[in-house]
Amino acid sequence: MASASYRPSRAPLVVNAGPTIPLEPFWAAGCRVEVVEGIPGGSTEAGDRYMEDGLEVTVRSVFDQFVRGTWDEADLIVLDRSYRDVYYYLKELVRLGLAPGLPKLHLFDLLLTRDLPVQRYNAGQVEMLVEAVEYASDRRLERAELQNALVRSDEVRAQYRQLNEQRRRGVILGSEALRHIAVIRAADPSYQVLELQALNASLEERVPVDRPRLLLVTGDTSDVLALHHAAEKAGANIVAEDYRWGSRTAVAAHIEDADPVAAIAATAHRDGNGPELTPFSARIRWALEAGAEQIDGAVLHVSPNDRVLGWYLPELCAALKELGVPVLNLVEDAQSSESGIALHDAIRTWLGPAMMPGTRLKEVS
Amino acid sequence: MNDMKTPTRVDKSVLSVTTTLRAHQREWWSDLQQRVENGEQFVLAGASVPHEIFEAMDIPYVTDVWYSGIVAAKRQSGYYSELLERKGYHAGLDRYSSLAYAVALDESDTPKPWGGLPRPALVVTMGAVGGSEAIARHYGVPHINLERPIAAHPSVAWWEQAHYAWEDLEESHRIDVLASQYEALIETCERVFDRKLDRDRLRGILDVVNEQESCFEDVRRVLQTAPKLPVRLAEVMSQVMGIQWHRGTQWALEQARTFRDEVRQRAEDELWICPNEKLRLMYVGRGLWQQLEFLSEFEESHGVVFARSNYLSIACDAYPHYGMRRPVRTLAARYATFNDYLHYPPWGGAWAAWEARTHRLDGAVQLDSGDHGVKFILRALESEGIPVLNLPTDPVDSRAWDGEKMRALMVQFIETRLAKEK
Numbered sequence: 059m060a061s062a063s064y065r066p067s068r069a070p071l072v073v074n075a076g077p078t079i080p081l082e083p084f085w086a087a088g089c090r091v092e093v094v095e096g097i098p099g100g101s102t103e104a105g106d107r108y109m110e111d112g113l114e115v116t117v118r119s120v121f122d123q124f125v126r127g128t129w130d131e132a133d134l135i136v137l138d139r140s141y142r143d144v145y146y147y148l149k150e151l152v153r154l155g156l157a158p159g160l161p162k163l164h165l166f167d168l169l170l171t172r173d174l175p176v177q178r179y180n181a182g183q184v185e186m187l188v189e190a191v192e193y194a195s196d197r198r199l200e201r202a203e204l205q206n207a208l209v210r211s212d213e214v215r216a217q218y219r220q221l222n223e224q225r226r227r228g229v230i231l232g233s234e235a236l237r238h239i240a241v242i243r244a245a246d247p248s249y250q251v252l253e254l255q256a257l258n259a260s261l262e263e264r265v266p267v268d269r270p271r272l273l274l275v276t277g278d279t280s281d282v283l284a285l286h287h288a289a290e291k292a293g294a295n296i297v298a299e300d301y302r303w304g305s306r307t308a309v310a311a312h313i314e315d316a317d318p319v320a321a322i323a324a325t326a327h328r329d330g331n332g333p334e335l336t337p338f339s340a341r342i343r344w345a346l347e348a349g350a351e352q353i354d355g356a357v358l359h360v361s362p363n364d365r366v367l368g369w370y371l372p373e374l375c376a377a378l379k380e381l382g383v384p385v386l387n388l389v390e391d392a393q394s395s396e397s398g399i400a401l402h403d404a405i406r407t408w409l410g411p412a413m414m415p416g417t418r419l420k421e422v423s
Numbered sequence: 424m425n426d427m428k429t430p431t432r433v434d435k436s437v438l439s440v441t442t443t444l445r446a447h448q449r450e451w452w453s454d455l456q457q458r459v460e461n462g463e464q465f466v467l468a469g470a471s472v473p474h475e476i477f478e479a480m481d482i483p484y485v486t487d488v489w490y491s492g493i494v495a496a497k498r499q500s501g502y503y504s505e506l507l508e509r510k511g512y513h514a515g516l517d518r519y520s521s522l523a524y525a526v527a528l529d530e531s532d533t534p535k536p537w538g539g540l541p542r543p544a545l546v547v548t549m550g551a552v553g554g555s556e557a558i559a560r561h562y563g564v565p566h567i568n569l570e571r572p573i574a575a576h577p578s579v580a581w582w583e584q585a586h587y588a589w590e591d592l593e594e595s596h597r598i599d600v601l602a603s604q605y606e607a608l609i610e611t612c613e614r615v616f617d618r619k620l621d622r623d624r625l626r627g628i629l630d631v632v633n634e635q636e637s638c639f640e641d642v643r644r645v646l647q648t649a650p651k652l653p654v655r656l657a658e659v660m661s662q663v664m665g666i667q668w669h670r671g672t673q674w675a676l677e678q679a680r681t682f683r684d685e686v687r688q689r690a691e692d693e694l695w696i697c698p699n700e701k702l703r704l705m706y707v708g709r710g711l712w713q714q715l716e717f718l719s720e721f722e723e724s725h726g727v728v729f730a731r732s733n734y735l736s737i738a739c740d741a742y743p744h745y746g747m748r749r750p751v752r753t754l755a756a757r758y759a760t761f762n763d764y765l766h767y768p769p770w771g772g773a774w775a776a777w778e779a780r781t782h783r784l785d786g787a788v789q790l791d792s793g794d795h796g797v798k799f800i801l802r803a804l805e806s807e808g809i810p811v812l813n814l815p816t817d818p819v820d821s822r823a824w825d826g827e828k829m830r831a832l833m834v835q836f837i838e839t840r841l842a843k844e845k
Contacts, residue, residue, distance in 0.1 A: 150768035
């Protein structure tokens with residue numbers, strides 16, 4: 059899902075993949091920014107020559123796009139540690155002379171552990187990211203420019219928090235909200251604020267949709283939209299999902315620090331999510347908070363290629379049930395058309411014919 | 424449960440150290456269980472964790488994959504894999520380091536491998552693999568998950584720098600962040616076990632580890648240079664890992680010396696495990712711990728021997744680190760990349776190709792377990808003229824084992840691809 063460009067084409071293009079990469083340095087440098095994600099149901103044939111089939115679909119799809127040359131026009135590719143496979147594999151292709159058109163690669167290695175001392179290392183990672191952006195944009199970034207980007211970014215965050223509230227009210231379908239976010243998410247903050255203000259204002263006028271409100275946790279972000287569609291087809295609406303470019307856009311303002319680099323590092327660490335986040339309690343805190351209010355049920359999904367989330371699901375499932383949130387566990391390939399039918403059937407069966415909107419679901423199984 | 428019948432096995436051991444290792448393991452395990460019963464506490468640790476810190480603090484520890492290996496060797500992995508599924512952990516999740524958790528979850532009367540795993544006081548892992556965090560939750564004990572920083576600027580021939588030039592190889596900021604995590608681990612150990620780390624003792628233990636690994640290097644040199652193979656790979660793998668899990672102890676050092684001496688002596692006496700040796704293979708990736716004897720099944724019929732595995736070679740190349748001014752940093756340097764050297768590009772392929780040359784190999788076999796980087800390793804080997812067979816099975820889950828099919832694949836590989844290359 060590529061977002062709209064808003065800068066003149068001569069502005070440097072930075073392409074990034076990974077849920078922990080802060081976009082503020084790119085905005086401060088006036089770069090065009092593209093977020094690369096897995097293409098649901100897309101072919102991974104080019105990448106599969108080098109990458110193992112057992113890896114997550116998202117990882118394979120992102121790798122495939124780089125191998126195909128989809129992003130060769132970029133000035134800089136930034137990957138975070140959740141895409142370490144893609145980083146190592148691309149570096150190797152470059153070394154072997156098999157990817158001559160690939161732009162400069164940069165690894166942003168933010169450590170997310172909540173229990174161990176990693177602040178200094180993370181600040182160093184942000185410094186190196188700023189240097190990479192300076193190289194790509196051929197200019198020095200002043201601290202004041204970074205500070206300004208943080209202020210503008212906080213305005214965007216406030217708008218996303220409002221959008222989340224509207225989603226909780228049930229005035230917009232989850233898939234529609236995700237489409238809006240996908241279009242503007244990497245654009246300049248000023249542009250995003252204008253777009254989100256207009257969207258939020260229009261949502262104020264809408265009447266809430268009379269559907270059960272669901273929380274979604276899935277192991278592979280490529281599956282998010284397919285699961286939204288399945289839930290909507292079954293008569294429900296996913297109003298929150300554990301996904302950076304969904305509900306996770308609605309994060310708090312930046313942590314204050316006189317040094318913008320330290321502020322970016324601390325905030326990225328606080329907001330970090332995805333498969334690298336440990337320990338378990340930090341991983342599921344968001345889901346438990348999201349599940350505590352205004353939610354009728356939770357869908358917990360893992361694809362057959364999942365290697366991480368499955369270890370947490372039994373515990374998450376038990377914790378949600380303790381909160382009184384009914385849970386549907388799905389282990390399905392959300393990408394195939396057959397699974398699409400199976401998923402919405404499973405959700406519909408779980409919802410049950412006697413389900414009343416606005417009340418907790420009765421658990422079927 | 425049909426895989427829980429005691430299997431019939433032919434013991435092809437040729438080394439006396441195999442007997443002493445088995446005896447020591449049983450004695451050590453029984454002693455540990457007794458100590459825990461008497462109130463002493465222990466650490467359950469991942470494989471890529473600095474065990475030397477526990478050793479220096481006199482804290483008993485058990486390695487999770489070692490215990491998984493025991494479960495697999497007892498042919499109980501199928502039973503415990505199914506148990507994990509019944510508890511809600513789907514079939515695609517890695518079993519290699521998780522069988523200890525499955526054993527902990529088993530409330531039935533089924534006899535547990537080696538009497539079962541006692542309750543640890545602390546779980547320490549690197550990279551939150553498998554059920555490590557789940558087992559800590561299950562027992563209600565602290566869990567420390569160390570996070571390895573990623574090497575952004577990989578150096579291809581890592582093994583040339585690892586022993587002495589590790590500061591350049593691993594980069595100071597990466598070593599520093601791992602060392603600071605180790606310091607936090609030390610603080611936790613001091614709190615949980617109520618004892619202090621003696622850094623001079625840690626330094627001494629690391630010296631012992633270096634000496635032990637140099638014995639392994641001597642063994643590797645014999646396997647590389649002797650006219651034929653003097654010892655089976657399964658025996659080497661068991662010996663190396665049995666010693667590695669106790670590295671830094673005087674027992675481990677003495678065992679490694681005896682192991683080295685026995686292998687040398689067999690080579691000097693020209694005692695070959697397959698006098699009709701025609702083809703030498705390497706074994707890439709994780710060990711086939713559930714079927715180690717499979718590796719020797721083609722000696723008589725085809726003159727095929729397995730001469731190389733990751734286990735001995737990683738002991739030789741990645742473990743020794745010299746320069747002990749700040750021993751915690753030295754340890755951190757060892758683990759800063761470590762596992763990634765085994766399989767990620769550019770390291771895994773370059774290392775495998777170098778090993779294939781130095782061991783005079785004709786082919787390679789690897790478990791098609793979906794390990795990251797495998798395709799690049801195969802590419803590197805095949806570009807050296809080393810054909811590779813993928814065995815579609817799991818290292819420990821016996822449900823994935825189909826002996827007839829595996830034998831047929833091996834025979835076809837030997838008779839078509841290897842014979843052709845030869």
